[in-house]
Amino acid sequence: MIRTHMSDQGLGRRRLLRGVFLGGVALGAAELVGAVAPYLRVTRVAGLGTTVSVGTRAEILAAFAANDDRPILNYAGRFFLLHAPGGIVAAYRKCTHLGCSVPFNAAEDQFHCVCHQSRYDKRTAVVLGGPAPRPLDLFHVREEAGVLLVDTNPLGAIVRADNVWDTSVLEVRA
Numbered sequence: 124m125i126r127t128h129m130s131d132q133g134l135g136r137r138r139l140l141r142g143v144f145l146g147g148v149a150l151g152a153a154e155l156v157g158a159v160a161p162y163l164r165v166t167r168v169a170g171l172g173t174t175v176s177v178g179t180r181a182e183i184l185a186a187f188a189a190n191d192d193r194p195i196l197n198y199a200g201r202f203f204l205l206h207a208p209g210g211i212v213a214a215y216r217k218c219t220h221l222g223c224s225v226p227f228n229a230a231e232d233q234f235h236c237v238c239h240q241s242r243y244d245k246r247t248a249v250v251l252g253g254p255a256p257r258p259l260d261l262f263h264v265r266e267e268a269g270v271l272l273v274d275t276n277p278l279g280a281i282v283r284a285d286n287v288w289d290t291s292v293l294e295v296r297a
Contacts, residue, residue: 234248
């Protein structure tokens, strides 16, 4: 027997399949929007690669005096402020051997890379031992309106080839 019109059951099945298909497409589109949306909004840039305010020269020198010249860690900027002979410098926390993050070891009173045992001086960041080929890189520090600013762009860092302290790298004198 040949049917000349659609039964109510056939239209219900088609509606159901169309609804399932459109629901799946809508769900996929919502997931795509949810995944892409965070990349479209503007976020505040902070940390490595930006200019970081670290306080006034007097505040920094007072912190050094209170803690036996212990380096001051700026976690967001990935650097330490050091009370170098004659001034203040900012040393990048990246080991010059293989790029590990270098912590300050208070018990040894020096920087000690736990990856391959490179050691650096706490005031000048020159190599004291281990496989590191050169001292820690330094970020540029400047003073504007009484506040010290550290430029944490690693591409513009001061790379010291010789393993000796040279006062020519000082940009902020104490």
